[in-house]
Amino acid sequence: MSFAEATTSSREILTGLHDVMASRTHAQGKLNRVVEIIGEALDSEVCSIYLLREGVLELYATRGLNQDAVHVTKMALGEGLVGVIAKSGRILNLDEATSHPDFAYKPETGEEMYHSFAGVPIIYRERPVGVLAVQHTDPRPYEDVETEALQTVAMVLAELISNAELIDDSASESDAARETGAMRLDGQKLVMGMARGTAVFHQPRVNVEHTVAEDTEAERQRVYAAFRKMREQIDAMTNQAEFGAGGEHADVLETYKMFAYDEGWSRRINAAIDSGLTAEAAIERVQQRTRSRMHEIDDPLLAERMHDLEDLSNRLIRIVAGQLGTAAQLGLRSDSILIARNLGPAELLEYDRRRLKGVILQEGSLTAHVTIVARAMGVPVLGRVAHVRRLIHEGDELLLDVEEGSVDVRPSATMVEAFEAKLARMQQKRAEYAALRDVEPISKCGKRITVMVNAGLREDVAGLEVAGADGIGLFRTEFQFLVSDTLPRREAQLRLYKDVLDAAGKKPVIFRTLDIGGDKAVPYLRQEAGQEENPAMGWRALRLALDREGLMKVQARALIEAAAGKVLNVMFPMVSEPWEFDEARALVEAQRVWLEDHHHMLPSEIRYGCMLEVPALAEMLDVLLPRLDFLSIGTNDLTQFLFAADRADPRIADRYDWLSPAILRFLRRVSKATNEAGVPTTVCGEMGGRPIEAMALLGLGIDRLSITPAAVGSIKAMVRSLDCGALEEQMDEWLAYPPDDMREALLDWATQRSVAIA
Incomplete structure (x- = not known):
């Protein structure tokens, strides 16, 4: 059936249904006429209408099946092909109905001679109220234009059965029974x-x-x-x-x-x-x-x-x-x-x-x-x-x-009181944190902690001044790519990076190169990326950028031009081995040389770093650290890789704890290596923005955090009430002989010493 034929058939069916709807025939007579009209127009041997009645699908009218089955054949939601359609609200189109795992044979219908099957839901006010199905003896799938015609007809059927008062509202009424309590x-x-x-x-x-x-x-x-x-x-x-x-x-x-x-x-x-x-x-x-x-x-x-x-x-x-x-x-x-x-x-x-x-x-x-x-x-x-x-x-x-x-x-008075009390405490805390905007985060033992913010939007840079942060420790450049249907042009990238640097003033900004691909799909790379079973560990971030050098060359040139006369900090994500860092750095350097040869104004300095998210990189730090200007630890990805637990999967997201001795031991090993090498190391991610977790990081010798702007005040307050030296000694003891509950041990230690962790 061609598109034109399908359109003509739909029009013929709708014209016939219009006449049926306008007639004075009783509801059953109308449905009996409807299945004849549809079956004839689509040249289908069987056409059946099932309606949802008291939670069960009932065969209400048919052309082709045994008439004795009408009002006798019934199926629960999810039972048989018709039940699957009604439950899911989706179309089924099969050349051999019996091959479907949910096929349920109803002997009273006499349908054993029919092979092909197509069914569409009849939807009324966004919920399925029935199913329109056609069948044929030939084992062939129905064409798309035929199922399109069925869906169009199903819309009109919804109006017909509503006017005939055949919509079963009992289920929806019970579901939507008005709640009056909290x-x-x-x-x-x-x-x-x-x-x-x-x-x-x-x-x-x-x-x-x-x-x-x-x-x-x-x-x-x-x-x-x-x-x-x-x-x-x-x-x-x-x-x-x-x-x-x-x-x-x-x-x-x-x-x-x-x-x-x-x-x-x-x-x-x-x-x-x-x-x-x-x-x-x-x-x-x-x-x-x-x-x-x-x-x-x-x-x-x-x-x-x-x-x-x-x-x-x-x-x-x-x-x-x-x-x-x-x-x-x-x-x-x-x-x-x-x-x-x-x-x-x-x-x-x-x-x-x-x-x-x-x-x-x-x-x-x-x-x-x-x-x-x-x-x-x-x-x-x-x-x-x-x-x-x-x-x-x-x-x-x-x-x-x-x-x-x-x-x-519809909260009770008690719930409102508790909410207002919490809101008041939050507002009071915000006022206290706001007062710390211009106060440096120096611990009780005199250690200066660097507290920076994560950003990804041009507007996020405003959080620097509001929070009183030391800079942007992570600017996620992929946001510009994720919201665009086409690859952002170099001019658009340059404009964004320049605006961010200008807004940051003298405070440093660390630009992370593209972390797209995998679970951060963009339409213009979708074909190359394919369907990956483990997208977070697949073709993404630096792996993708090194394969698609054009992407990284454009971004590198935009970053270098945007930072003319300023310090440019470039960070490569998801580095697994030193050679990946070397290739990425060489690619950026090649763009710097090209711009220099063409007499462009260059940054006063380009500093190169990478993110430690892949645990394998920790085994190569002795090789990599001499080549780095800085290192950032991405605790979100690192944690899920260490525990083999997808942080986006709610079923296992709570199975690991950032205060697990396994993670803390890993981070302490990295911290010792970077401190000995004199390479500044920052923790980027949610872990650094939570006071008790951030306190643990300071106890590991990590003194640089990059967090959400909203968390800066609470982290500053924690730092200023903490003796880092005493905590480092305690952490050494705990990691040698881990307590049963590291989180509880840290909380008790902080409470006893009046550390601000609330």
Whole structure:
């Protein structure tokens, strides 16, 4: 079946269904007629409709199967092919149905003669309420255009069975039974912070009431007008975006804008209109296909792009339906916490920041575009909160504590009191830490500790002055690459690096070269990277850069030009052996020579370092250290490699402790080697930003930390209350004869000596 034939078939089916829906026939008669219309149009020997009734899928109408099986054949969710479709909300298309592991034979149907099978979910208000299935004696898979036609028909069927009052609301009603008591919901920590406010839903659900078009051309014009209006809105938001010119958030918005002007998206909507759908139904039809593709995407970056497209689909359907009032457009009336399934970066920028106190997402991720923008805005975000739009209701009071990874819903007076007390303590601590901004972190024994910050956005550099840090110990250059659809040009890289150096002033900035690939996928390298079983240990970081020299040459030249007249600190990530460092250094030096030969102004000095993340490098430090100007220890990756435990896997993330004697012994060995060689060594990562862990590092002889700006104050307070010499002696004893619980031993030691670790 060709695309044109499929479109014609869809239109014929929809026309027939329109007549059926308008008839006075009873519901069963309508469904009996529907399966005949679909079967004839698709030349399919079997067409069946299963509806969800009281939690069980019931055969409601069929052409081709035994009529005696109607209302007799029933399957649980997840049982058989039909049950799998209803439970997962996904399509099945099989040339041999019996070969599927979930196939369940129902003898009363007489289906043993049929081989091919295709089924699509019937979705009503974002949840499956039934299944539309076709079967054929020939063992062949149905063509994509045929399953497309089935999905289009399923949309109209949802309207028909809703009008016929055949939607089983019992399950959804019990699921959505209104909670009135207090409850705590857990989620993923995306952007840290605490907030109290009223629950506000980002957007009301637009329910598509009419699916079959009376006038196809009129529907097309409605969509064209909506596209024009949506693009005007996006252009206006892009032009009015704050944070200054440029920056990673600007790249995110440009990507968002690209989708708004994507011709492929508008063509798919037009094709759905050609099949006979209304404008609203056509947009939702394409949106459903986007959602089904999301389930199949393992690449987090591409999945995030699909979320951006979903965001725009929601915007477009609201414009078409005349329901333009998102919470942002209606205006926030009080301190509010936004609730959404997901959120696009442009939509977040629409909100009044004086009243937007936090965001809770049903989905979301650490690498999501909205997370990047929220972090720049300083808005706390909790993601991956299951059933959030069902369990939280508009107007509920919320206490959001991302530090704890939770939100209290409809809190009791006691819960509010405890939250306010914690918030007050936090604000008091912040005031105390702010007072330390210009105070040097010198221990009680007179040791000066270097406290720097990690950064990745242009705006992060502001944290230097606010926190009173000594410099940027780690600038993650990959952020600019992760939010771009194409390789950032040298000019864009140069501009970012120069802005960062200018903003840092006389304070040092250590630029880490690209750490992309593996689990940090970018679309323009996806084909080369392939699908790796262990992406964190695969083709990434320096390994990728040395294979793709063009990437590193462009970055090296941009860094050298940006640092003209200044000291440039270049750090290579994931070095496993000394030869990798040598090759990377030689590559950068070659760019320096080229620029010198072409009379470009050069940095006053280029200092070279690397990250120790791969444990193997520790065995080669005697060879490598004489070549280094500095070394940084990346505790996040190092820990997962030492324990063979993926830190992104929640099932095992808590199985190791940064205060494990195994890690501390490893770090002490590295610290001794670097101190003897006179090579400055910094710990970069979360470990250095936690007071008790940072205290342990100081006890190992490590005196340089690079941490999140928010942690600088607490680390300074800890340092100023600590006797490093006494702790080093105690650490030697503990590591020789480890206590049963190293964390508890450190806490007791700190408490007895009034070390500020709270």
